[in-house]
Amino acid sequence: MTTRKPAPDAPCSINPLSIDSLARRVIEWRRELHQFPELSEQEYQTTQRITRWLHQLSIAPLPIPLQTGVVADIGASSGPVVALRADIDALPIVEDTDVPFPSQHSGVMHACGHDFHTAVMLGAAGLLKAREAQLPGRVRLLFQPAEEVSVGARQLIHAGALQPVSAVFGLHNAPELPSGTFATRSGAFYANVDRFSIRITGKGAHAAKPEEGIDSIIAASHIVIALQTLPSRRVSSLESLVVSVTRIEGGNTWNVLPQTVELEGTVRTYSTQVREQVPDMMRQVIHGTAAALGAQAELAWHPGPPSVVNTPFWADFSRQVAAEQGYQVEIAERQMGGEDFALYLQSGPGTFVSIGSGSPFGLHHPGFNPDESAIYPASRYFAALAEAALHQLAQEQHTAATSKATSPTA
Structure with a gap:
């Protein structure tokens, strides 16, 4: 098991009023996304919404050539770079829930929880922006289109969104796990x-x-x-x-x-x-x-996409941060579902995790309805994970540079 020292100051130590405001906003963002879902490669309004909300957080998207989807950076221009990924597309499913904010697009529904994922990463972005001056590097936000048809990750990679990322992290909500539960595993995770x-x-x-x-x-x-x-x-x-x-x-x-x-x-x-x-x-x-x-x-x-294979170091690292953030941490079972996040992990190290969302119905079901109370704690977790990963990578770079400088052959 990897051991590490927590980063100085919790990444969520911002004004309590700001915390309360952001905790409300992530729910509002999720509900708006849920009402206006868009299918893969058609996420034009979703892209506009994410861009607008990032600007409200004083975060400017990068000029990466994409038809849909958004990429943005938070932090210093120097130092290591880690990425946080959320998928943004919906499914061709007729919603059958009793929520007061149902889909307004007939036959289209966020039945996989990508609205949940996007709200989580927007919340993490707000928390990281509040600590931007303390970050020893950059956090790259990947709001990825077209996960459901397994082409979105490849689009972002070809557009250069992973350059120069040293580690990438992503999530899927897990309706079979109660809220407050976190799970991941080393090695093969998804099929x-x-x-x-x-x-x-x-x-x-x-x-x-x-x-x-x-x-x-x-x-x-x-x-x-x-x-x-x-x-x-x-x-x-x-x-x-x-x-x-x-x-x-x-x-x-x-x-x-x-x-x-x-x-x-x-x-x-x-x-x-x-x-x-x-x-x-x-x-x-x-x-x-x-x-x-x-x-x-x-x-x-x-x-289609290959198996999601988590980097053992970052899987262990992500579990430790989750425990520090108050999650009930479990070793995830292997999943027969698929995820094009696998392509990021073929390009470099990182890990994919499950966040309990406690829905009475499973993914891709017309009645799928994740527990919204799980969104903001997940935002706090990913903000903490990104900052801790930057400190880890910065320390590794410093150690390597010091070792090289003191080497007899230097």
Whole structure:
């Protein structure tokens, strides 16, 4: 376990009235975001709102070329740089909650809590801005678009948003954990995420004369069942593999056997080796099953983000800061969900954490409703984490410079 000395003065030691005001503001920001959710790569109004709120905190966004999303810095121009990331997009889900601030955009909802995440990081920004003169470096704020379609992190990386970041931190609210609970783990945390689609072609016919056709619906049904033999019979039980078919589409009337059926779904893994083997195993299953029934089937494979792999040092570090901030700290279980935060961790060190949000319904559910009382404590936590990380990195740089200066070969 990493040990460290807390940074001098708690990062939240600002005027109590300011604290009360900011604690109210984060709730207001979250509710406004919740009322006006936007889908991935369409977050134009969300971007404008975040930009306006940052200006109200006297924080100017950086001129990084992005269609949506915001990047901003707080702190000195010299010294180390750490990043805090929040995702800002919503989902195509019809809301079914009883909150007094429901979505005003029909069929779109913050059902994953990205409004929660954005409010958390805006609150952290306000706290860090109040201590800007004491920061031994810079904190970069990443308000990232398009997490739900796994392209936003790559957009920010290509735009240069991680230069010159030394460590990056992010969060996801965890509705299964009560408010006041914090969890993370070293190493693999979230899964590799891939999408697939399958097109099954038979021979259309009158439903009263199925013998004259090749039933693509029967073939599709057998393929769906056969795919479940991959995790149970083709991969070691010590490995993690999920194959979920999430869409079946075929036919347009009640008395015709359709010519084609389309399937779509997702595969989740942790092992890189298993991930690489799955497409070929799926092709064997779908081709063989379809052929046995006289049909044809083709697989289209769409790779998604890799596994989130936390840097052990920063995972331990983040847990210590969480304990200092009063959280009930737990070792997180591995998640089969996916996160394009993984791409940041492929570019450099950092960690992804879970903040308990105590919702009676889970992520991506129409009734998802996180506990708003968890937002401001999370803001305090990320402000503390960012400042502590800057002190840690500054100390490491100082030690390295001193060591080099006193080396006999210097």
